[in-house]
Amino acid sequence: MEKTQILEKIAFPSPNPNVNMYLVTYLSAGLRVKGLLAEPVQAGVYEGMLYLRGGIKSVGMVRPARIGQFASEGFIVFAPFYRGNRGGEGNEDFAGEDREDAYTAFELLRSHPSVPDNRVHVFGFSRGGVMALITGIQYEDTASVVTWGGVSDMVLTYIERKDMRRMMKRVIGGSPKTAADKFKYRTPLYELDKLRPPVLIIHGLRDENVSIEHAYRLEKRLIALQKPVETWYFEHVNHYFPPALNRRIVHDLCDWMKNVET
Numbered sequence: 001m002e003k004t005q006i007l008e009k010i011a012f013p014s015p016n017p018n019v020n021m022y023l024v025t026y027l028s029a030g031l032r033v034k035g036l037l038a039e040p041v042q043a044g045v046y047e048g049m050l051y052l053r054g055g056i057k058s059v060g061m062v063r064p065a066r067i068g069q070f071a072s073e074g075f076i077v078f079a080p081f082y083r084g085n086r087g088g089e090g091n092e093d094f095a096g097e098d099r100e101d102a103y104t105a106f107e108l109l110r111s112h113p114s115v116p117d118n119r120v121h122v123f124g125f126s127r128g129g130v131m132a133l134i135t136g137i138q139y140e141d142t143a144s145v146v147t148w149g150g151v152s153d154m155v156l157t158y159i160e161r162k163d164m165r166r167m168m169k170r171v172i173g174g175s176p177k178t179a180a181d182k183f184k185y186r187t188p189l190y191e192l193d194k195l196r197p198p199v200l201i202i203h204g205l206r207d208e209n210v211s212i213e214h215a216y217r218l219e220k221r222l223i224a225l226q227k228p229v230e231t232w233y234f235e236h237v238n239h240y241f242p243p244a245l246n247r248r249i250v251h252d253l254c255d256w257m258k259n260v261e262t
Contacts, residue, residue: 005108007032014038016068024078026108029100031089035080036062038071039114047143047258048115050106050135051079054126054149056092056167061085069247070123073254076115080105094171095130095154095186102135106142118262119143122197124150126210126239133188133195133218140196144260146253148202149210149239152218154186160211189221198228198260200253204237230256 008025054060083090124132129150136145203215222229
């Protein structure tokens with residue numbers, strides 16, 4: 001990343017000998033936000049990947065091993081922690097204004113000297129699925145969008161996850177009944193007509209954290225709009241894939257991204 005676009009870049013212990021990692025502080029809508037950058041040790045030209053985590057605050061925080069897994073497949077990966085986390089300024093608001101953290105991170109990757117033009121992919125896991133779709137809508141030159149166990153409908157999340165309702169009311173500013181506009185703002189299904197890049201949906205049919213219905217609604221809407229979409233559904237899998245299957249899917253989806261035409 002160009003030094004002029006970041007405030008601080010500090011070496012971070014990497015769990016993978018083939019990957020260098022850095023703790024990055026960057027400016028997002030006037031806030032100092034933190035993120036983790038992973039680059040292959042060997043110099044070269046690489047695809048860019050914006051990794052958008054799930055959860056909120058310490059739940060679902062970016063894991064260096066996970067980022068290193070993608071970087072070792074030949075990607076320069078940047079994973080924002082989102083505002084208010086790990087010493088960053090501001091507060092997360094669950095795909096509200098914190099989407100700016102994803103937008104700025106996309107632009108940082110796009111300006112990386114080792115990433116070719118139009119070769120930044122956006123990956124979202126769980127809540128990050130919404131962030132990935134929103135970012136793909138925002139940037140027409142996104143190479144592809146991958147959503148893995150991803151949320152597509154914020155109202156559906158509120159309905160399904162009773163354990164998250166109090167948090168969602170507090171962070172979003174109400175319930176779907178009292179703050180319908182805020183939930184709609186966080187639901188990309190309504191704006192998919194503006195989406196240009198191809199989409200890959202990965203989901204376990206037994207997912208109890210983010211139900212398969214999120215994937216079905218996204219797939220149905222993309223097909224109705226005649227948008228390029230591919231689905232990888234796994235019958236006996238929940239939100240967290242077994243390690244061996246996980247590794248295989250990471251390899252396969254990285255190949256899928258590299259072969260996307262832009």
